[in-house]
Amino acid sequence: MLVIFFLAGALAIAATILAITRVNAVHALLYLIASLLALGVAFFTLGAPFAAVLEVVVYAGAIAVLLLFVVMMLNLGRESEQEERALLVPRLWSGPAILVLAISILLAYLYVAGPWAPAVQTAVRSGSAIISPKEVGKVVFSRYLLGVEAASFLLLAGAVGAFHVGRRSIERREPEVSAKEAS
Amino acid sequence: MTVIPPYYGLILSGLLFVVGLLGLLIRRNIMFMLISVEVMLNASGLAFIAGGALWGSADGQSMFLFILALAATEVAIGLALILRLHKHRETLDSDRASELRG
Numbered sequence: 001m002l003v004i005f006f007l008a009g010a011l012a013i014a015a016t017i018l019a020i021t022r023v024n025a026v027h028a029l030l031y032l033i034a035s036l037l038a039l040g041v042a043f044f045t046l047g048a049p050f051a052a053v054l055e056v057v058v059y060a061g062a063i064a065v066l067l068l069f070v071v072m073m074l075n076l077g078r079e080s081e082q083e084e085r086a087l088l089v090p091r092l093w094s095g096p097a098i099l100v101l102a103i104s105i106l107l108a109y110l111y112v113a114g115p116w117a118p119a120v121q122t123a124v125r126s127g128s129a130i131i132s133p134k135e136v137g138k139v140v141f142s143r144y145l146l147g148v149e150a151a152s153f154l155l156l157a158g159a160v161g162a163f164h165v166g167r168r169s170i171e172r173r174e175p176e177v178s179a180k181e182a183s
Numbered sequence: 184m185t186v187i188p189p190y191y192g193l194i195l196s197g198l199l200f201v202v203g204l205l206g207l208l209i210r211r212n213i214m215f216m217l218i219s220v221e222v223m224l225n226a227s228g229l230a231f232i233a234g235g236a237l238w239g240s241a242d243g244q245s246m247f248l249f250i251l252a253l254a255a256t257e258v259a260i261g262l263a264l265i266l267r268l269h270k271h272r273e274t275l276d277s278d279r280a281s282e283l284r285g
């Protein structure tokens with residue numbers, strides 16, 4: 001199980017690094033989907049089968065495919081690839097890379113030698129190894145009921161907002177089409 | 184079934200978050216910035232799952248559910264804005280959208 005976790009983690013990190021350095025958006029999204037699937041495996045080995053399934057169904061199945069559809073709608077051509085390649089030069093990414101490396105060293109220090117690191121490192125699970133969807137459902141629909149309502153409001157607001165932002169572009173296009181037809 | 188120490192999950196989530204942050208900093212294409220934000224949100228979800236595994240409670244996975252809802256909303260709004268930007272400016276470069284005029 002440990003081997004599977006390490007393999008999945010290494011795959012997730014490698015695929016994510018490839019995803020953020022591609023010049024073609026479709027390639028980047030395919031690497032992102034690979035990374036999400038690997039992370040789903042990592043969730044499974046951590047004893048969270050419900051989260052693993054949600055990761056595959058919602059993240060890789062819905063969110064990433066939505067991104068993919070929009071990239072294909074935008075129809076980015078070769079010139080955008082060349083533009084991206086011109087922006088991905090070491091002169092531009094070395095500064096942020098050094099900053100991020102410093103942050104990751106700080107994080108590693110906190111995890112390995114921070115004040116609460118010994119407690120986390122030696123901790124073993126206090127409950128059962130696998131947390132079933134049943135337990136998650138019980139907690140979500142009792143203790144976090146207000147959170148579920150808030151999430152539903154958020155999703156509704158998101159759907160209405162996305163519809164609104166997308167609809168105005170259609171309205172603006174319609175007069176142009178009718179003007180062309182009239183002429 | 185051998186048990187994975189939740190500590191490893193926390194380290195993996197830290198690494199993934201940092202990679203997402205790097206992507207957000209080095210890219211100027213809004214589509215890639217959105218992808219990087221997705222990676223960062225996902226990494227924080229992994230931290231919640233590892234924490235839930237550490238305590239053997241279902242709270243971590245319920246927090247992951249809320250993060251999932253948040254990410255879905257964020258992607259929907261972000262993509263609608265990207266479509267608008269592409270229609271107006273014919274570009275996805277965030278620097279060319281620095282003036283907030285319709």
